[in-house]
Amino acid sequence: MSRAAGRLKVGIRVPPCDRADRIVRTVRRAEELGFDSAWFPDSQLLWRDVFTTLTAAALGTEQIDLGTAVTNLATRHPAVIASAARSVAELAPGRFTLGLGVGDSSVAPVGLRRSTTAEMREGLTVLRTLLNGDEWEFTGPGGTVRSRLRDPHPAIPLHLAASGPRNLRLAGEVADGVILLSGVSPRTLAGAMDRVREGARAAGRVAEAVPLTVSAYCEVTDDIEAAARRIKPICATIARNGGAPFLALAGIEVDVPDVVDGVYPDLVHAEDWDTAVRVASAWVDDAAALRFAEEFCLFGTADEIARRLRALHADGVRGVFLQHVGSYDPPLDLIEAVGASVLPAL
CATH class of the missing domain: 3.20.20.30 (Luciferase-like domain)
Structure with a gap:
């Protein structure tokens, strides 16, 4: 490089x-x-x-x-x-x-x-x-x-x-x-x-x-709570793709089904992000999203x-x-x- x-x-x-x-x-x-x-x-x-x-x-x-x-x-x-x-x-x-x-x-x-x-x-x-x-x-x-x-x-x-x-x-x-x-x-x-x-x-x-x-x-951002709600689809996808044990190490318990309907083409690359957030909220609550943002992401x-x-x-x-x-x-x-x-x- x-x-x-x-x-x-x-x-x-x-x-x-x-x-x-x-x-x-x-x-x-x-x-x-x-x-x-x-x-x-x-x-x-x-x-x-x-x-x-x-x-x-x-x-x-x-x-x-x-x-x-x-x-x-x-x-x-x-x-x-x-x-x-x-x-x-x-x-x-x-x-x-x-x-x-x-x-x-x-x-x-x-x-x-x-x-x-x-x-x-x-x-x-x-x-x-x-x-x-x-x-x-x-x-x-x-x-x-x-x-x-x-x-x-x-x-x-x-x-x-x-x-x-x-x-x-x-x-x-x-x-x-x-x-x-x-x-x-x-x-x-x-x-x-x-x-x-x-x-x-x-x-x-x-x-x-x-x-x-x-x-x-x-x-x-100085409002991590608000920003964290937007990354629920990312947290859900990590859990769905085998990352649940890694999330659990940080105190994030998320159980996502193998098949997620209603979002195209998938949660992380959703064309309608607001819909993806709503769908992911079924498994990732606000507290889990905040913990994910603080632990795994660079938010702040x-x-x-x-x-x-x-x-x-x-x-x-x-x-x-x-x-x-x-x-x-x-x-x-x-x-x-x-x-x-x-x-x-x-």
């Missing part, structure tokens, strides 16, 4: 929710205010194509780091990802990170399943092989063929997003960096970091040398958020990227608030 590694790097998650040229204005504003990175999610039915948007961002900025958070190996073949990543990296030398995950909102709307740990391991191996310029043996209905990527780009860091223990260990073992999806709760974060370090040590790597980036919902005044960010860095976190609530508008308010009050406090 292009910025100094000796301090906490603060990034912003920017969904490609509008034309690429308009999204670039958002990224450029983040760059102006001192954000270190902009991370773009990949979900082909929810947003514009992530690599098209990254291309525009690479051409429209000069310093800010860029990355996928995250693309996947289910809707995109590893060879396609390798070519797209190489193409972006050429336009933003030293500024691009390829973040990979299991799929989630990319796979569910088209009836596919999330990638398994074994598939993630093989996919990362294929990507690294191709980006290094080496041949890979592909096997398909047409038979077996050995191929390579012309004009490779070996320097692209491959980061793995993970929350479960198997993928956390895999990330520590084989990835160039880890995107932790556990939020900023000290208890759950410590457990996630331990699994990453287990994987790194098992592979003979220096565990502390694997950079850790934490994703966290953030809002600069600028000084409070800055203090928590400094604590994360002291615990070994290399970077964070902040998320706003909502999927179909750029995080302009969050960029302005953090840029004006939190980043200067750091």
Whole structure:
């Protein structure tokens, strides 16, 4: 990455929710205010194509780091990802990170399943092989063929997003960096970091040398109670996706059914957020939402958020990227608030 590694790097998650040229204005504003990175999610039915948007961002900025958070190996073949990543990296030398995950909102709307740990391991191996310029043996209905990527780009860091223990260990073992999806709760974060370090040590790597980036919902506010009610769908989704034990460690008891009706396409990416909040309120009351905001998210005044960010860095976190609530508008308010009050406090 292009910025100094000796301090906490603060990034912003920017969904490609509008034309690429308009999204670039958002990224450029983040760059102006001192954000270190902009991370773009990949979900082909929810947003514009992530690599098209990254291309525009690479051409429209000069310093800010860029990355996928995250693309996947289910809707995109590893060879396609390798070519797209190489193409972006050429336009933003030293500024691009390829973040990979299991799929989630990319796979569910088209009836596919999330990638398994074994598939993630093989996919990362294929990507690294191709980006290094080496041949890979592909096997398909047409038979077996050995191929390579012309004009490779070996320097692209491959980061793995993970929350479960198997993928956390895999990330520590084989990835160039880890995107932790556990939020900023000290208890759950410590457990996630331990699994990453287990994987790194098992592979003979220096565990502390694997950079850790934490994703966290953030809002600069002096009314946490009101803000917390808006993130009930996020808390409910974490519980529904196997995170109930992590929530319980923080005293949040939430039991969400496997099937949630009435929200499209899902609670976290709901097109009608007010409806999602109402539906999630059946399982997440105001007290639980407040506890979730205080424990797992970065909600509070600028000084409070800055203090928590400094604590994360002291615990070994290399970077964070902040998320706003909502999927179909750029995080302009969050960029302005953090840029004006939190980043200067750091």
